[in-house]
Amino acid sequence: MKEEIDNALLVLKKGGLILYPTDTVWGIGCDATNPDAIDKVFKLKERSDEKSLICLVNDFRMLNEYVENVPEVAYDILKYAKKPTTIIYDDPIRVAENIIAEDNSLAIRVTKDEFCKKLIQKFRRPLVSTSANISGKKTPQSYAEIDPLILEGVDYVVNLHHQKKSEKPSAIIKLKNDGSVKVIRK
Template identity: 30%
Template sequence: MNKQKISEESVQEIVSCLKNNGIAIFPTDTVYGIGAVYNNPEGIDRIYEAKQRDRSKPIIALISDISHLHKLISFEEEDLGNISEIMKKYWPGELTIVFDNSKYNVAEDNTIGVRIPGDEILLRIIESCGGIVFTTSANISGEKSPVKTQDISYDILEKTDFILDGGTILNGVPSTVIKYSAGKISVLREGNIKTGEILKLFMRRAEKK
């Protein structure tokens, strides 16, 4: 377990850790997350083990840019167009969108949640790791999502290769989560982004068609 405060050197070290198939804890724009690069299936297994998380509960993909979305899901351009305005408005930001037809086995129902975070340092880390990092909140399943490293269970810390300490995250609210399937959206969790705003934007798009 290697814990360091944010610096240019520590950012390079966490990138090296992730690219060499390690798992790491880092601050996001919502809560602390634990993650692994997208092409590290053993790392994904270690995350589930560290969190004591059931494999039926998916983790999400943080991407550095929308151009990486095609690496994660299979879609037709017109299907993506139905939700493009929502992505443009809320990404980067605190909105996770769950898509069908995942190219990676991170959920039993073949879905995947995707988000572009708003934290600039985290975006640098993700881009340096190929543009995609699979992640979930750095807490034992069922416990409160951590807003500082002192909140994180030692059971998780000792199973992690690197911890990037960014102090206390003032937000502390997990992202809003919606699901986009068959041209429709449904609300799975509400965070700081109010789902009523999202639904209105989606309906306006539908009315224009």
């Protein structure tokens, strides 16, 4: 795993794209603070840049570095969630502008996946994590289902194919600073 982390880090530091296993599905990733890298993700996925992307952080400390005001309820939701849960927060900070939604929000998941946690910890920045598919097409449930265009379009494929079991996308909850809560995806 260490070699895969080191290889992915080299690509991320140069503004490249990686294909990597997450705590949910295989993801296309890049530095969430690099607008040029994020543009590459939108282009590869053939996705409108008006649609937002998800970021992964490795712990609550990092979450607090990239969200101006994390609502207290977020910690309880994440602590008791039975499955990977992404929360959409208001007022993200220190990330690339083109990853922030029009309503000044950003979807962030505190990953529990060992590879992702270690990669993010060494990189010291959040990673973009978007499903490894062309926009509008089915999300691949395994590495074998990933479109060849995606495989060819990234700069590095993390070689952990055998370790990744099929998972579903995360639950998504929107927490507004006014205290309102909205479930986007169960």
